[in-house]
Amino acid sequence: MAEFASDAPAENDEDQLEVCVLGLGYVGLPTALLMARSHGVVGVDVDPERVATLRDGELPFDEPGLAELFDEVAPRFHVTDEVIPADAYVIATPTPLDHAVGVADLAAVRAAAESISPHLTPETLVVVESTVPPGASDQLLASVFVEAGYEPGEYRYAYCPERAIPGDTVAEMVENHRVVGCSDSAAADQIRRLYDFVDGEIHTTDPLTAEAVKLMENTHRDVAIALANEFALMAEQLGIDVHRAIELANEHPRVELMNPGPGVGGHCITTDPKLLGSNVSHDRLLSVARQVNDAMPGHAFRRVQAVIGNRTRARIAVLGAAYKGDVDDTRETPTRLFVQHARNAGHEVRVHDPYVDEFDPTPRPLVEAVTGADCTVVLTDHDAYRELDPERLTPHVERRVVVDTRAVLDRERWCNAGFRVEVLGDGADTDRRPGR
Numbered sequence: 001m002a003e004f005a006s007d008a009p010a011e012n013d014e015d016q017l018e019v020c021v022l023g024l025g026y027v028g029l030p031t032a033l034l035m036a037r038s039h040g041v042v043g044v045d046v047d048p049e050r051v052a053t054l055r056d057g058e059l060p061f062d063e064p065g066l067a068e069l070f071d072e073v074a075p076r077f078h079v080t081d082e083v084i085p086a087d088a089y090v091i092a093t094p095t096p097l098d099h100a101v102g103v104a105d106l107a108a109v110r111a112a113a114e115s116i117s118p119h120l121t122p123e124t125l126v127v128v129e130s131t132v133p134p135g136a137s138d139q140l141l142a143s144v145f146v147e148a149g150y151e152p153g154e155y156r157y158a159y160c161p162e163r164a165i166p167g168d169t170v171a172e173m174v175e176n177h178r179v180v181g182c183s184d185s186a187a188a189d190q191i192r193r194l195y196d197f198v199d200g201e202i203h204t205t206d207p208l209t210a211e212a213v214k215l216m217e218n219t220h221r222d223v224a225i226a227l228a229n230e231f232a233l234m235a236e237q238l239g240i241d242v243h244r245a246i247e248l249a250n251e252h253p254r255v256e257l258m259n260p261g262p263g264v265g266g267h268c269i270t271t272d273p274k275l276l277g278s279n280v281s282h283d284r285l286l287s288v289a290r291q292v293n294d295a296m297p298g299h300a301f302r303r304v305q306a307v308i309g310n311r312t313r314a315r316i317a318v319l320g321a322a323y324k325g326d327v328d329d330t331r332e333t334p335t336r337l338f339v340q341h342a343r344n345a346g347h348e349v350r351v352h353d354p355y356v357d358e359f360d361p362t363p364r365p366l367v368e369a370v371t372g373a374d375c376t377v378v379l380t381d382h383d384a385y386r387e388l389d390p391e392r393l394t395p396h397v398e399r400r401v402v403v404d405t406r407a408v409l410d411r412e413r414w415c416n417a418g419f420r421v422e423v424l425g426d427g428a429d430t431d432r433r434p435g436r
């Protein structure tokens with residue numbers, strides 16, 4: 001167990017565990033680093049490039065506070081490509097969803113469990129952090145460990161999903177309450193030791209309930225955003241401004257409407273309702289909400305097409321590739337579908353994003369992205385766009401027309417700079433009112 005050797009031991013050595021975290025992505029890496037505040041942690045990843053990056057002291061992605069944490073725990077955090085003996089294993093591998101059929105691919109979780117199997121003892125704790133369909137962690141671990149010669153009940157496990165919001169992952173991993181499904185009370189005790197970095201409460205339950213709770217949380221958000229998007233579409237037809245209407249409705253003490261936009265992106269909210277509905281027959285509302293949100297990039301494109309008119313081969317400047325504001329993450333971003341719609345219609349798309357380097361099309365500096373644009377469209381609510389000075393665009397665009405799908409621009413400022421400003425969900429100043 002030389003890999004766990006610590007030159008900066010935790011305050012109380014008795015409580016220090018030797019931990020192996022499998023999967024060093026958006027969830028696994030911050031989790032591993034937070035655990036390394038008190039425990040000896042070895043992080044394992046199947047991607048040699050990621051292992052090399054981390055060994056070189058570099059982070060593969062950015063999150064507030066992550067770099068400082070990486071420096072702080074360096075003496076107690078090591079990275080390898082091989083699973084080694086440990087007191088606790090944390091599986092944080094991806095569970096990609098085949099969106100066409102709505103089935104999750106659990107191969108990486110299975111492979112991780114198989115690699116733990118030779119090191120399992122009755123005292124070892126196996127934690128699944130990866131989001132899985134209800135019942136999957138129990139079934140999957142049983143199929144792997146029983147095949148390896150263990151009896152059910154002979155191994156301890158827990159399902160412990162994160163609840164942290166990308167963009168504030170480290171702080172939320174510390175502050176948020178956790179709901180953890182535990183195989184028995186010994187597993188629950190070990191979870192409290194392992195997750196001693198959590199300031200929030202740790203609520204324990206059975207694994208199946210914890211799996212469902214995680215999926216219900218994200219499904220709630222998806223359905224709530226779908227309602228806001230549906231209201232935006234209605235507002236455009238009614239001739240009202242949905243943003244003002246939401247603001248006023250939220251004055252009610254028991255109403256908390258969310259914000260409409262060009263669609264829902266990110267790995268979790270686009271996936272979790274499908275995982276929740278995967279083995280049950282009552283998922284009608286969930287499916288409709290997904291359809292509403294999936295249709296929004298197309299609607300955003302139609303708003304752009306309406307201002308472009310019948311111009312063919314127009315140039316569209318897209319502001320924002322990331323799936324939401326102030327992150328560099330483009331997983332399931334609505335921008336991808338928007339670009340597809342625009343290209344299908346024969347238009348040229350140029351993209352700008354202050355955080356994203358790799359995307360199709362490759363992001364360009366702002367001036368280059370807007371040069372010759374027949375229409376500019378804001379698809380991501382980056383703070384940089386809220387503060388954007390329209391005069392930076394005026395010398396370069398072909399036409400002063402902007403479609404704001406996030407309602408982030410300072411409308412008055414843009415209008416004063418000579419821009420026609422169209423806002424998704426705002427039917428108040430358009431010709432879309434019935435009877436007009």
Ligand code: SAJ
Binds near residue numbers: 258260262269
């Ligand atoms: N969005 C809207 N309108 C809104 C809020 C969000 O259109 O009012 C869009 C965003 O632009 C984005 C998408 O929804 O495209 C999702 O963003 P998000 O900030 O709502 O959520 P995620 O996917 O970044 O993180 C969610 C969080 N879940 C909940 O808040 C219930 C986070 O706490 C989870 O840990 C995370 O999923 C996860 O990993 O499961």
